[in-house]
Every structure is written in C-alpha cells, then in structure tokens.
Amino acid sequence: MPKLTIDNLQVTVAEGTNVLEAARALDIVIPHFCYHEALGAVGACRLCAMMFVDGPVKGLQMACMIKAQDGMVVSSTDPDAMDLRRHVIEWTMINHPHDCPVCDEGGECQLQEMTVAGGHGVRRYTGKKRTFSNQNLGPFVQQEMNRCITCYRCVRTYRDYCGGSDYGVFGSRNRVFYGRVQDGSLESPFSGNIIDVCPTGVLTSKPFRYKTRLWDLQEAPSVCPHCSLGCATVPGGRYRDVQRVRAGINRETNGFFICDRGRFGYDHVNHPQRPRQARVDGQPVMIDKAVMAARQRVAEMAREHGPNSVAFLGSSRASLEANALLRDLASTTGSTQLVFEAHHGRDRAARTLVARLGEHARSQEDIRQSDLIILFGADPLAEGPMLALAIRQAVRNGGRVVVIDPRPVELPCAATHLPLAPERLPVILTAFGRGDLNAFDAREREFFASLIEQLHSARRPIMVGGADLLGDKGVDALCSAAAELSTGARSVGVMTLLAGPNSFGGGLLAGDGPGFDTLLDAVHEGRVHALVCLESDPFREAMDPARAQAALGRLQLLVSIDATPSLAARRADIFLPARANAEMAGSYINNEGRLQAFLPVIDPGLPIRETGAGNHPPREFFQETPGSAPEADWWLLAQLLERSANLAEVRKTIAENDEVLAGLLSITTETTGLRLTARGVMPLSAEKPPLHAAAVGILTLLVTTAPVGSHWLAHLSSPLAATEPQPYVCLHPDHADALGLVAGDRARLTTHSGHCQVVIRLSAQMMNGLVLTPQLWDTALEGMRPGSLLDCRLEKETKA
Amino acid sequence: MTELLPQNQIDSFKARAAAIAHPHELIVDLLRAIQSHYGWVPDDGVLLTAVTLGILPVEVEELATFYDKIYRRAVGRRVIHVCDSICCWSTGAEMITEHLQKSLGINFGMTTADGAFTLLPSCCLGACGDAPAMMIGLTTYGKLTPQQIDEILLKERAAIAAAD
Amino acid sequence: MNAYPQVLFKNRRPGETVLLSEYEKAGGYQGLRTALKMSPEEVSTQVKNSGLRGRGGAGFPTGIKWSFFPVDQPGEKYLVCNGDEMEPGTYKDRQLLLADPHQLVEGMAIAAYALQTPVGYVFLRYAYEDCSLRVERAIEEAIDAGYLGKNILGSGFDVELHVHRSAGRYILGEETSLLNGLEGRRPVPRSKPPFPARSGLFGRPTNVNNVETLATVPHILTNGPVWFHTLALSPDGVGTKLFGLSGHLNRTECFELPLGITLREVVEDFGGGVRGGHKFKACLPGGASTPYLTAEHLDVMMDFDPLEVVNSRLGTAGVTVFDEHTCMVAVTRNLNHFFARESCGWCTPCRDGLATVSWLLDRIEFGQATMDDLAMLKDQVRNIKGRSFCALAEGAMGPVEALLRLFEDEIKDHIKRGGCPFAGK
Numbered sequence A: 001m002p003k004l005t006i007d008n009l010q011v012t013v014a015e016g017t018n019v020l021e022a023a024r025a026l027d028i029v030i031p032h033f034c035y036h037e038a039l040g041a042v043g044a045c046r047l048c049a050m051m052f053v054d055g056p057v058k059g060l061q062m063a064c065m066i067k068a069q070d071g072m073v074v075s076s077t078d079p080d081a082m083d084l085r086r087h088v089i090e091w092t093m094i095n096h097p098h099d100c101p102v103c104d105e106g107g108e109c110q111l112q113e114m115t116v117a118g119g120h121g122v123r124r125y126t127g128k129k130r131t132f133s134n135q136n137l138g139p140f141v142q143q144e145m146n147r148c149i150t151c152y153r154c155v156r157t158y159r160d161y162c163g164g165s166d167y168g169v170f171g172s173r174n175r176v177f178y179g180r181v182q183d184g185s186l187e188s189p190f191s192g193n194i195i196d197v198c199p200t201g202v203l204t205s206k207p208f209r210y211k212t213r214l215w216d217l218q219e220a221p222s223v224c225p226h227c228s229l230g231c232a233t234v235p236g237g238r239y240r241d242v243q244r245v246r247a248g249i250n251r252e253t254n255g256f257f258i259c260d261r262g263r264f265g266y267d268h269v270n271h272p273q274r275p276r277q278a279r280v281d282g283q284p285v286m287i288d289k290a291v292m293a294a295r296q297r298v299a300e301m302a303r304e305h306g307p308n309s310v311a312f313l314g315s316s317r318a319s320l321e322a323n324a325l326l327r328d329l330a331s332t333t334g335s336t337q338l339v340f341e342a343h344h345g346r347d348r349a350a351r352t353l354v355a356r357l358g359e360h361a362r363s364q365e366d367i368r369q370s371d372l373i374i375l376f377g378a379d380p381l382a383e384g385p386m387l388a389l390a391i392r393q394a395v396r397n398g399g400r401v402v403v404i405d406p407r408p409v410e411l412p413c414a415a416t417h418l419p420l421a422p423e424r425l426p427v428i429l430t431a432f433g434r435g436d437l438n439a440f441d442a443r444e445r446e447f448f449a450s451l452i453e454q455l456h457s458a459r460r461p462i463m464v465g466g467a468d469l470l471g472d473k474g475v476d477a478l479c480s481a482a483a484e485l486s487t488g489a490r491s492v493g494v495m496t497l498l499a500g501p502n503s504f505g506g507g508l509l510a511g512d513g514p515g516f517d518t519l520l521d522a523v524h525e526g527r528v529h530a531l532v533c534l535e536s537d538p539f540r541e542a543m544d545p546a547r548a549q550a551a552l553g554r555l556q557l558l559v560s561i562d563a564t565p566s567l568a569a570r571r572a573d574i575f576l577p578a579r580a581n582a583e584m585a586g587s588y589i590n591n592e593g594r595l596q597a598f599l600p601v602i603d604p605g606l607p608i609r610e611t612g613a614g615n616h617p618p619r620e621f622f623q624e625t626p627g628s629a630p631e632a633d634w635w636l637l638a639q640l641l642e643r644s645a646n647l648a649e650v651r652k653t654i655a656e657n658d659e660v661l662a663g664l665l666s667i668t669t670e671t672t673g674l675r676l677t678a679r680g681v682m683p684l685s686a687e688k689p690p691l692h693a694a695a696v697g698i699l700t701l702l703v704t705t706a707p708v709g710s711h712w713l714a715h716l717s718s719p720l721a722a723t724e725p726q727p728y729v730c731l732h733p734d735h736a737d738a739l740g741l742v743a744g745d746r747a748r749l750t751t752h753s754g755h756c757q758v759v760i761r762l763s764a765q766m767m768n769g770l771v772l773t774p775q776l777w778d779t780a781l782e783g784m785r786p787g788s789l790l791d792c793r794l795e796k797e798t799k800a
Numbered sequence B: 001m002t003e004l005l006p007q008n009q010i011d012s013f014k015a016r017a018a019a020i021a022h023p024h025e026l027i028v029d030l031l032r033a034i035q036s037h038y039g040w041v042p043d044d045g046v047l048l049t050a051v052t053l054g055i056l057p058v059e060v061e062e063l064a065t066f067y068d069k070i071y072r073r074a075v076g077r078r079v080i081h082v083c084d085s086i087c088c089w090s091t092g093a094e095m096i097t098e099h100l101q102k103s104l105g106i107n108f109g110m111t112t113a114d115g116a117f118t119l120l121p122s123c124c125l126g127a128c129g130d131a132p133a134m135m136i137g138l139t140t141y142g143k144l145t146p147q148q149i150d151e152i153l154l155k156e157r158a159a160i161a162a163a164d
Numbered sequence C: 001m002n003a004y005p006q007v008l009f010k011n012r013r014p015g016e017t018v019l020l021s022e023y024e025k026a027g028g029y030q031g032l033r034t035a036l037k038m039s040p041e042e043v044s045t046q047v048k049n050s051g052l053r054g055r056g057g058a059g060f061p062t063g064i065k066w067s068f069f070p071v072d073q074p075g076e077k078y079l080v081c082n083g084d085e086m087e088p089g090t091y092k093d094r095q096l097l098l099a100d101p102h103q104l105v106e107g108m109a110i111a112a113y114a115l116q117t118p119v120g121y122v123f124l125r126y127a128y129e130d131c132s133l134r135v136e137r138a139i140e141e142a143i144d145a146g147y148l149g150k151n152i153l154g155s156g157f158d159v160e161l162h163v164h165r166s167a168g169r170y171i172l173g174e175e176t177s178l179l180n181g182l183e184g185r186r187p188v189p190r191s192k193p194p195f196p197a198r199s200g201l202f203g204r205p206t207n208v209n210n211v212e213t214l215a216t217v218p219h220i221l222t223n224g225p226v227w228f229h230t231l232a233l234s235p236d237g238v239g240t241k242l243f244g245l246s247g248h249l250n251r252t253e254c255f256e257l258p259l260g261i262t263l264r265e266v267v268e269d270f271g272g273g274v275r276g277g278h279k280f281k282a283c284l285p286g287g288a289s290t291p292y293l294t295a296e297h298l299d300v301m302m303d304f305d306p307l308e309v310v311n312s313r314l315g316t317a318g319v320t321v322f323d324e325h326t327c328m329v330a331v332t333r334n335l336n337h338f339f340a341r342e343s344c345g346w347c348t349p350c351r352d353g354l355a356t357v358s359w360l361l362d363r364i365e366f367g368q369a370t371m372d373d374l375a376m377l378k379d380q381v382r383n384i385k386g387r388s389f390c391a392l393a394e395g396a397m398g399p400v401e402a403l404l405r406l407f408e409d410e411i412k413d414h415i416k417r418g419g420c421p422f423a424g425k
C-alpha cells in the first residue's frame, strides 16, 4: 500500500490507485474532465495537472495517469500546475457558447465548476466560435454539440462501458463531433448514461428539457423500483412532478450507471390516471375515514366469518416495512391467508431463493469481477438490465459468458449460447451440479463437459438464474448445483433475477404460507370473503387472470392500497392511495438479499402541469394541495394496525418482532446497503401447477418479459412509451419456415384465453420449435403470465 | 460510375476480411478503393465498407471523417490539392492558388460547374524541393507557374473527356 | 558536385529507380547475407555499435531501441516502417524510395531478422503513391529472388512485407497513432508506457523505424560499424544524412551529406546560396517543428547534439531557408496553421491551444494585436510545450518559441505599426 504526501498531507492508498484518487481521499479535489472512476484514465483533457516535487516521478504530470507510489511528494497548488489548469479551462471555453442562462445543465455543470475551480475568469479570446449542427438522437437524449469540450467521456461510456454500437467520435482537431452516423434514436438500453457523464450541457435529458433549473430540483437518494437488482438512483422532482432520475453511486450494485428503464421509468408517479383520492364504496372520503372504514370492516368480517375469511396480499412493489406490517395485520386479525406475490411461479421462486441462497449470494460488483458467468434461463436486458452491463464489464476484464436459454438472449458482449427447452432447465441444472451428463445428447454432453471444465478452472464463477423461467424447482436446482460445484478453495456464486424491487423481501416474509392460487380457491369456494391488497393487482397478475377475475368478483370486501391505476384500485370497495417510492422513505431487499433504504424526493400532489393544464395554475385557494392525499404504504398499514406511524418506530417494532429484519434499525442511504444473512423458508411442496388450461394447439408458447412493456411501473411512464414493442412472437427461422411465416408477417396467435394479432420476429438464437412471446401491458398480450408454457396455434393472417 | 465498387472487388475484400483476425485493418484500403472507383465515399460507401468487413458503420465513419484524403462529400472528376505549407507558401503558393481559383472560377472547397475539378488546400505534399506544388488525384506537380498550371488543366480536361 | 561519400544515394540517377539487378550489381543484399550469418543479437550489436540514430525526427539510437525489443518473446511480433513523412519541409524519404527502394526492403529484412519479427508493414502516406508502387515492385523482386518470403536465403527465417497506404493526416507519423492507423482504429496516439516494443500493433511487440533509418542498416552490415563512424564530420557524429533543401535557395534539392557539415556549407555550397541575391535571414534546420536558426548560426554543425546546443534540433534535416524579406510572424503563422489543422483532437492543449495560438498569430500578422496578445502568446507557449499528450503540439511550439526568442522585435513592430512591416515587399 503506497504512502505518499499530497499538499503536505500524508495518505496511504490501495495499490493501483492513481494520484487523482489519492488526493480525493484527502478531500483535495483536482479538477478533471476525461477521468471518470468507472471509465478510467486516458490523459486527454490535461486538466488534472499536479506537480510531482519529489519521489519516483518528477515534474508536472497528469494526476490521473500516475499510479500512487511510495515516497511521492505531490503539490496541487504549485504555480505551474495551477497555470496549466487555468489554461486548459480557457481552451475548453474558447468555443463554448455563453448560453448558461438557457442551458439545461446549469446548476450541475462541471464545466462551470471547473471554470471556477481552475481560476479562469476573464475571457481573452474574442475570435469566432466553432459551430455544429445537432442530430436528433431519439426520445431520450438531447444533443447540443456547440457546448462540447471534447472530453471523450460520452463515447467511452456508450461504446466502451455500455457496449453500444451506434455512437462514435468523428472528425479531428478542434472539430471533433460525437454522435451517430446518421440521425436516429440511440439503440443502447443504457443510452441515458451519457447524460450523466457529459460534464456540460451537450447531452441532456430530452424529457426533462426546460422543466426545472437544477438548483430548484429536489433530489434524494433512492433505489430503483423497476427490477430486482436494486440499483442506486437519484430521482429529482419539482412542481409535484418527478421529472427525472439520474444514477446514484453504489459500488456494490450498479456502480455509476443505470439502465434507461430505470432512468426514464419515473413517470408512473405522475400518471394522469393515478388514483390519489381515498374512497369508500365509490365515495371520496378523507384518508383517515377510509382507514377507519377498512379497519372496521376487516374486523367485522373476521368476527362474522372467522379470521381466515380475510386474506392479505402483499407485493414486490411495496416497501419491506409495509409488507412486514401486512404480515402483522394478518396475524392481528388471526388470519393465515397471507401471500406476498400474486404470480404463483414468481412467489415460489422467490421463497425458494431466499431459503437456499445463503453464502452463494453475489452482487453486481461480484459479477463485474467474475471470470465465468453462466446464465440459466436469465435474460438480463429484460429481467434486470444492469446485470447485462455488469456482465459486460466481466467480459472486458477477460471473463467469459455462457447462456443456456431457449430465448435469443441479447447481451452487450460476446457470449456462448445453448438453446434449451425451458422445462428441461431444472433437470439439467441438477445433472450439471452432479456432473452426471448421461441424460444429455452428444452435443449437449460436449457442451456441458466443457462448461464444467471451464468452471473448474474459473476463480470467481457465478451462476445466474432467472426466476420466471426456472421456477421454484429451477432455482432450487441452481442453488444445489452451486453448492455441489463449490470446493473448499472456491465457492460458486449465485445470482437470480426476481420480479420486483422487493421480491426477496416478500420471499423472506412469506414463510411456508399458501400460494395465491390456493387463496383464490378459497375465495372461489366462499371461504375467503375479504382481501386486503397491498400494491398488487391480483386481477391481472395472477397466473390465470380469467380465473382470478371470476373468483375475485365474489369477494364481499376488497381493500386496495396502491399508487397506480390498477384494476384492484379501481374495483376496491375501500381504496387507500399510497405514495410512490420517490415520495416516501422505506426500504427494499434486492435479489441478492441486500437491504437498502430510500428517501422521499417530493410530497405527493397533482402535478402543477396538470392542474394548470399548460397554463398558470388555477388562482383558487385551497387548504390542501390537490392530490396530496397519498401516504406511505407502511404509514397506511401502521394506521390500520393502530400503531405509531413514525418510520423509526415502525422499523423498530418490525425489527424487535423479527430478528431477521434487525438490519432495519441501522440502514441508511449513505451505505451500500446491508446483505442479510438470514434464510427464509421453502414454500410448501404440495401445490398444484399454476395453469389448468385446455389444449388448443400443438405449438408450445413460452411467455417472457420484454425490456419495456412488461413491467407495470415502467409501462406507466410516458418517456418509455415510444420504446414499447407491438405484440410479437419470436421463432427460429427454420420453425417459421415450416409454418410458412416470414419476419414481419402478421399472424393470429391462439391460446386458451383467446386470440390476438402478433407480428412475427425471427432469431437464429431462438430454440427451434418453441414460440416466444412477451407479456405486454394494455395490449392483447396483457393476460400472458411470464414464465408460463402454453399450448398455442399460430396462423398467418390473410389480409382482410 | 454508379456502382460503389465492382462486385469482384467487394468479394475479394470480403474474403480478405474473413481470412484475417482484425478486419478493421482493411477499412482505409476499402474506403480508398471505393473512392478511386466512385470518386468519393457517400453514406452508402460507409455502409458497404462496414457490411463487407463485418464491422460497425460507426467504426468506418470514425475513420472516414478523420482522414482528410477520404472525401465524404461529392467532388469533381479530379481533386486538386494545393499545398499551403511552409515551403510552398514561401515560394508563391498564394499566387498559384489565386491563379487556380481564377482560371477555374471557384474557391477552395468548391467544384467547377462542369464537375471537372474540386479545389482543396492541402498540407505539405512532400514535394518541398519542387515548391510550389499541387497534387491532382495521386499525381504531384511541382515548380508550378501559372503557365504550367494552364497546361496541366488542359491535359487533365482532355483526359477527362477521353475517359467519357 | 557532391564530393562527400554517398551511401544511400550512391546508385541514384535523376528520374530513375534502381531495379534489383542493378542494386545487386552495386553490392545490394550483401548486408542481408552478412546479417543472416550472424545471430540476431549480433546484428543488433552491429547497429548499436554504428551509433546510428533514428532518422524520423527524434534521433533515438536505433541499436539501443532494438536491444530493448523482446526478441525471444513467442507469438506475433511486428516491424513497421514509418513512411508517413508529412512534416513540412521534409521530403527525403520520398527521394530515397524513388531512387533506390531496395535499400528499405533489405534493411527491413535485416531488422526483421535481428528482431525476429516475421511480419513487416511499410506505412506510406497518401501522397506517396509513386513510392508505394516502387516499394511494391521492389518487394516482388525481392520475393522472387528469395530475399523475402519463406526461408530467406536458406536461413530458415521467414519475412513478409506489406505496404499500407494511408489517407492523409500528419499525426500518423507519430508512431503510436500510426499503429492505430494500421489497425484501422482512430489514429490518435496511445499513451506510453506501454511502449510499442511491449505492446504495439494488435497489442503485440512492435518496432517502428523511419524509412531512412532502415535503409541505412544494410550499409552498416556490409561495411561495418567503424566505417559508419568515419562518414561524419562532427567529432562525435556518425554517418551520412539526407538533407532536403527548400525555401529561398537557388537549389532546392535533396543531398546526402555527412552529419556535422555546417549550415553555411549546406546553404551556400549545396543550396547555391539564397536566391535572387538576397540575404539569409533564418531557417528551419530540420522540418516544421524545429526552432529557427539565424545568420549567427551559420557555422553550427548540422548534427543532433550541436543543434541542441543552439536550442534547435536536427529533426528530419529538411532545411527550409528564408530570405531577409520574409516576415517571421507570417512564417510562424503558416507553420502553426499546419499544426493546428493536423491536430488529432485528442488532448486539449493541442486541439484548442494551437487554434488559440493561430488566432493570436493572425492578430499580430494582421495588425489587430496589442501587447496583451504578445503576453498571451507567451503564456500559451509556456502551457502547451511539454503539456500535451503527444509530441505534435510540443513540435508546434518549436517555431513559436523561437519566434519569441529570436524575433520578438519583429512581433512588437507588427503591433506598433498595426500591420506587417514586410507587407508588399
């Protein structure tokens, strides 16, 4: 560990740390543009000059390019170093327009900060400035090239880090241009990161354009609600609007970047149909009235029909605190009818994972450091996009990736792919774990034999699973295989993609209680009369929506707590409006068992852009902010429990009652979160298969998720709307050929639940013989449940 | 001259790209081949290069826009590069330029109305001993005088006419 | 007329290119035969003992560079010949390749053997199609004669050479940009370390040498390192050097002259004196990036070390002379426009700093400048020199610094008059 002196202060840093970082460890911030911790040093901007006074390196050097070494004596205040920094700023300002008053970067412009820090105050250059024409880069990123200072960060982020292929650097000298070969939408699902890394106003968020001066924006550290990875985000809001999200920094999870779904998925908070008003029997009421009504009616029902006539449904969208309180509410009521996930498969997979993961848990950072990653039925870009980016970093560091999946799993890096029928995944995992390859055909045997060999020579191997495709059996087999393949010297890691930000939390709380389908049976059979729904939509999320709707129609009491326009919210007898995650404090447990806290950014309220309808807001005076009724989900539950609704006390009570959740007492947003070590309980084994569908054809349809369109919250976000696909099915070209279909054809897809029109997509990576379709909200494919295998028919539509 | 590159050349580039570990090393060669056949490199030329070598269009464009002797805009049948670097400048390049501009009736960056010539300034052509110099196509002309220029232009025009 | 010993130009005849038969008759490929009888290390030692310094501008001792090369490392290794030659005032490599290209081919075969690099690239600039064709023909002839290809001259060693034609841009002369250029990446420089000898072309060990450097090697092998020492005139100098004369001289040709010859002799005897009977005012002694020499330096020896003593450099030995009617602000402005235009755009001091210097020189030349601009010019030079990513911007500052050192009065005169004192002369 080298020890060096910077500005007369001593510091010891890890081997390989550069001097710029060493200075930062002493809180000495050396101005820099091209250096970025995630991107590394390239020494292009020449801004981070420091004087190396004594030691193994001498003279004026770029601090980012020099590794700290023992005995270095470095000065950041040396006149020559300061003079160069001032000049570098002067040069970058030569062509920079003085359009700060109208620039969307104003308030977080690093060029502005560095200009002040660099000490360049008087403009000497009075010549002409270079000008560029801008490109239209699509719905997310706004380009204003005249502001460019040529730091190369965007292209290094987009191409090198994120693996994008349609953005580059053109031209030379002081006319370097960054953009696409031609106008058009950026294709990378991580494109928005160039907004964060651009130190000035060249690349800004298009949806956020002209909305708010950044010093007026309220921000707070948060956790992304759009998948189970739990990436750090920083949402920003103003005018009762969540207006943007930027990446937070969590070195264990996302690192420095986030995906576009996380970045542009914030708008569900502002959804025009979001129910913000408490209701009892269709009548708007004050929220405490509604809470009281719910409390009374649940109690009445339990009194009248017995405690088990009231069921409770939590969700992976709700905070850990709210789910834990829901469990308390069930037990106070005396009911054992408690489920945390309406989707049967996801519920069981999550519980199995929580029960089995143990010390095999791996983080995104572990993935980035891994040298062999094997994906079993996991499609990161759809199920947890940042995992794809973490995998790419592993590959950039020399790691290898193997994909075993019926789907054409796209990754921003090279990978080996073996298409395999989804129902075989658990079996294969078990055989793989035992090294027993007899059940495989020759090709597969060869593939898995070589894979086992690779695994044995890998130092930090990780097996990644996708809960939707693996199901509980697959997840179980995955964890067993990891345990079996681990040796004393080297443990095989596991990461499994779950459905929501708090799926793990739900799995932890669920214990060996019944699944939702069992509960539906009880409703159907008239044993359950009331359902309390916490941020879930059983009408549409259950494995068989038609059956769920029929059963739930028989309920005498439906209480819904929600922040979205769900069917449950609409149909509820009693509705309690909840806050969105950007509007409240709370916590989630991500897919690796990491408990992470988040803070509120704004209070709920009808966005001013809506109340004003594009005009000045109404000049009437109200006591209450319109639309401000929603309360945090845990607040509502604490009220239902007649407990203190103070978060610290809520957490304290939960932690005291359940030592597994003791971490709630200590979590803050300043840390990388807390990996829970406690295990959950395996779900009961004797539960019936989720689907009781009649056969309607000879083709097998696998339902999966799409990167955009399948995730409820993201689906409610208008900036993402343009990227949602039209209903489609994907086939292997040979399969399509046999069916007389070609790419782009319109076809009629028939399943037990009816038929719909889809477009044909082809992929040579697809498993031959299988038909693939994503579940897509508010389309004909809405009722499809991810992870299910159905009989189907597929016929070419003849033009009407 | 409507095709970007004859098919046999495309095929041969494809074969070479497939045979080597780093097909990118052929980008400049292929761009130059398209340019020498088609006259310049249009957007489709960038695309053709990418497709032929099995690489990304952006990787081609990053080079095509860097090198000043790859023309990404339409040029005349002959591109005249007049050296404006020190040796030529000190021996009358400005006068040579003026003469060229007057006799062609165009400024730098322009193409004559008949599409025959495009006039561009160039850095040192490596003909410093023969300054002032210019390069037409790939041929360097040195020790230029206005008279000589007139003769060269006549010759080039005749060659263009003969080629048509 | 040139009584000095001719090595590289001994076969040169105006307007002609030496073919293989003639080259062999004049003793060609003896150097390769000699080399193949030695061990690779012995060949490098010969070159080291000759004292040959790189002819590409930086003057690094060639033998020492070779001795750093990981000759024994298994796997691909490359030899690259730098024929970018785009520094204004430099045209010697072209003359060499037009006259007698087999010297390069032989030199590369020897270097390839010494360094155990079976694959070589000759990188040639866009404007040198004439050279490319000649080098290609020489390579074909050499293959047919068994000097290149598999098992050359029965030695068991293979050498293949490829010609790469570039598409413009001075920065490709910088060796790491050149490697990026060869690979088909954006030709911006790479950071050093790692040096090309460790990680060069396609990440493999690579040796880069100038055309003239490599072409000199066969003669050293044929005649021995001691002979090479006898060629120079300067006390510590070695060898001959190609000098390309240009600018305001009566004879602007390329001569092979001994290192250590005085500038006066170059200008007066070989350049035939300043043309039109004018007086010598200044010159670039070795290309556009070398600081000016003035009349007071006429007796300085044209060799690496003596030129450094007078704050200049031998560079590429392209001598560009200016007569007394030349405005040195205008000269510097022209040079700086070149460098600013050829900047690759990677680092800030070069990309935007050179443009700023150009703007200042424009202002001075056109009479819009004040003394503040002069002060600004000085602080620009101070902050560009030694601060850029590669040596391009460093080189660009050579003439500007010399302008400030030697011709500050001329700048002030521009400022005082509000215009160029040489205008209309």
Ligand SMILES: Cc1cc2nc3c(=O)[nH]c(=O)nc-3n(C[C@H](O)[C@H](O)[C@H](O)COP(=O)(O)O)c2cc1C
Pocket (backbone or CB within 6 Å): C053, C054, C055, C056, C057, C058, C059, C060, C062, C082, C083, C084, C085, C086, C087, C170, C171, C172, C173, C174, C175, C176, C208, C209, C210, C211, C213, C214, C390, C391, C392, C395
């Ligand atoms: C901007 C710049 C341009 C250069 N141009 C050339 C060139 O055209 N030819 C050349 O041989 N070396 C050139 N060099 C020097 C090379 O980087 C390298 O030092 C040289 O090719 C090594 O060969 P040598 O040791 O035989 O001289 C240039 C260097 C810089 C910084």
Ligand code: SF4
Pocket (backbone or CB within 6 Å): C171, C188, C189, C342, C343, C344, C345, C346, C347, C348, C350, C351, C388, C389, C390, C391, C392, C393, C394
């Ligand atoms: S000094 Fe900088 S911008 Fe100039 S050529 Fe070198 S790396 Fe490129």
Ligand code: FES
Pocket (backbone or CB within 6 Å): A031, A032, A033, A034, A035, A041, A042, A043, A044, A045, A046, A047, A048, A062, A063, A064, A065
């Ligand atoms: S941050 Fe060090 S050179 Fe840019």
